[in-house]
Amino acid sequence: MSSKVLNVGLIGFGLSGRYFHSPFLSTNPNFKLKTVVERSKNEAQEFDPEIENARSTDELLSDPDIDLVFICTPNDTHFSYAMDALENGKHVVIEKPFSATAEEGKQLVALAKEKGLILTAYQNRRWDSDFLTIKKIIEEGKIGDVVEYECRYDRFRPVVPTESWKEKAVPVGGNLYNLGPHLLDQALVLFGEPNTVTADIRSVRPGSEIDDYFDIRLGYDDKLVIVKSSLMVYENFNRYNLHGTKGSFIKGGLDPQEETLRQNVLPTEQTLGREPENRWGKLYSEDFTGIIESEIGDYAPFYQNVYDAIVNGAELAVKPEEILRTCRVIDLAFESSNKKAVMAY
Template identity: 75%
Template sequence: MSERVLNVGLIGFGLSGRYFHAPFLSVNPRFKLKKVVERSKNEAQDFDPTIENARSVDELLADTSIDLVFICTPNDTHFSYAMDALENGKHVVIEKPFANTEAEAKQLFDVAERNGLIATAYQNRRWDSDFLTIQKLIQEDKLGKIVEYESRYDRYRPEVLPNTWKEKQAEGSGNVYNLGPHLLDQAFVLFGTPQTVTATIRSVREHSDVDDYFDIHLGYEDKMVIIKSSLLVYENSLRYSIHGTKGTFIKRGLDAQEETLRKDVLPDVENWGAEPEDRWGTLYSDHFTGIIPSEAGDYMAFYDSVYDAIVNGQELAVKPAEILRTTRVIDLAFESNERQTTISY
C-alpha cells in the first residue's frame, strides 16, 4: 500500500462538506483535510482546529500542496469551480449533480484527461445499506428476473424555505438535479443503459419556484424501471418496490449513515453503517417470506476508490462514462417532460 497522503481542499462547508466529506476524510489516513473555503465563517476549525482557512476559491486553488478538491457548493457553481480546479492541476470530486448538462460534463472530462487528472461524481448512495442489500438479493437470484423496479426518495416539506439556494431558480436547481442523480445512478448500476426515457416533472407545492416532483420511467426491453421523488409526501418511508419472477422485495426507511454523521459520530466506530432492524426490508416468495437483514452501508469505499485511482492508477468506482450517462438521462428527462413524449436514449 502506498504511504502517500493526499492533501484535500473543500470548497464549501455546508451539509455536504461538514457532515459527509470532512468526517470520512478526517479518519482515513490516506487523506489530509488541509484547507476549506469559508468566506466569513470558521466552522471548519470548530470541526478540526488543524484545518486551514481560505477566504476564496482562488486562494485555495493557489495552494500548490492541494492534490484533490471536493466541490460542495450550490449546483450552479459546480461547473465553473470544477473547471478552475482542473485547470489549476487539482483532481476533483463534484457533489451531485456532477454538471447541469451532458455537454458541460464532457467539457470537464476533456480537461481532466488532457491534464492527467481524475474527475468523478460523489455517488455515495451506491454504498447505502439498502442498495447493497438489493444488489446481494439480485446476485443471489432471490428475486428471479426483475420485471419492475421502483425507487422512491420522498420528503414532506410543504412550505417553501425562503433562505436556501435549493428553493431558488438557478442553473441546476430543483429536485431532479438534487435527488435524481442518486436514483438514476443506482438504477444504472443494476440494469445498465435504458432504451427510452419518459418523464413528468412538476412543482406541486404552492409558491414553489423549482421542480419538487418527478416521475421518470426508464424503458428496458424486459423490465420497467421507475424512479420518483416528491417533497409533498407525508408518509414517505417507502424506498423500493422490486418485483421479479421469483418474488418481491419491499424496503422502507433510509440508510442510517447521514443521520449518524449529523450526530457528530465519526465513521470509524464499531458497526458503522449498520441499519436499525425496524428498517430492514421484506422478501416475499415461495421459497422464503420474511425479513432480510440489511447489509452495512459504508461510504468510505468511495473515498478509497478515489485514492486508488489517483495514487495507484486503478479504475474509478464511479466512472466518467457512467456520469455522462446520468447527465444525459437528466437532459432527456427535461426534454421528455417539455415535449410530453418518450425520448430514445
C-alpha cells in the same frame, strides 16, 4: 503500495462538506484535510482547529500542496469550479449534480483526461445499506429476472419563507438535480443504459418555485424502471419495490449514515450504516418469504477508492462514463417532461 498522503481542499463547508466529507477524510490516514474555502465563516476550524482557511477558490487552487479538491457548493457553480480546479492540476470530486448538462459533463471529462487527472462524482448512495441489500438480492437471483423496479426518495417539506437557493428558481436548481442523480445512478448501476426515458417533472407544493416532484421511467426490453421523488409525501417510508419472475422484495426506510453523521459521530466511533430492524425489507417468493437483514452501509470505500485511483492507478468505482450517462438521462427527462414525449436514449 504508496504511503503518500493526499492534501485535500474543500470548496464549501455546508451539509456536504461538514457532515459527509470531513468525517471520512479526517479519519482516513491517506488524506489530510488541509484547507476549506469559507468566504466569511470559520466553521471548518470548529470541526478541526488544524484545518486552514481560504477566503476564495483562487486562493485554494493556487496552493501547490493541494492534491485533491472536493466541490461542495451550489449546483450552478460546479462546472466552473471543476474546470478551474482541473486547469490548476488538481484531482476533483464533484458533489451531485455533476454538471447542469451532459455536454458540460463531457467537457469536464475531456479536460481531466487531457490533464491526466482523476475526476469523479460523489455517488455515495451506491454504498447505502438499502442499495447494497437490493443489489445483493438481484445478483443472487432471489426474485429471478427483474421485470419491474421502483425506487422512491420522498420528503415532507412544505414551502416556508427562506433565502436558501434550494427553494429558489435558480439555474441548476430543483429536486431532480438534488435527488435525481442518486436514484438514477443506482438504477443505471443495476441495469445499464435504457432504451427510452419518459418523465413527468412538476411542482406540487403550494407556493413552490422549484420542481419538487419527478416521475422518471426508464424503458428496457425486458423491464420497467421507475424512479420517483416528491417533497410533499408525509409518510415517506417507502423506498424500493422490486418484482421479478420468482418473487418480490419490498423495502422502506433510509440508510442511517447521514442521520448519524449529523449527530457529530465519526465513522471510527461506531458502525454508521447498520439499519434498525424496522427498516429491513421483506422477500416474497415460493422458496422463501420473510424478512431479509439489511447489508451494512459504509461510505468509506468511496474515499479509499479515490485515493487508490490517484496514487495506485486503481480503477475508479464511479467512472466518468457512468457519470455521463446519468447526466444524459437528466437531460432527456427534462426534455421528455417539457415535450410530453418518450425520448430515445
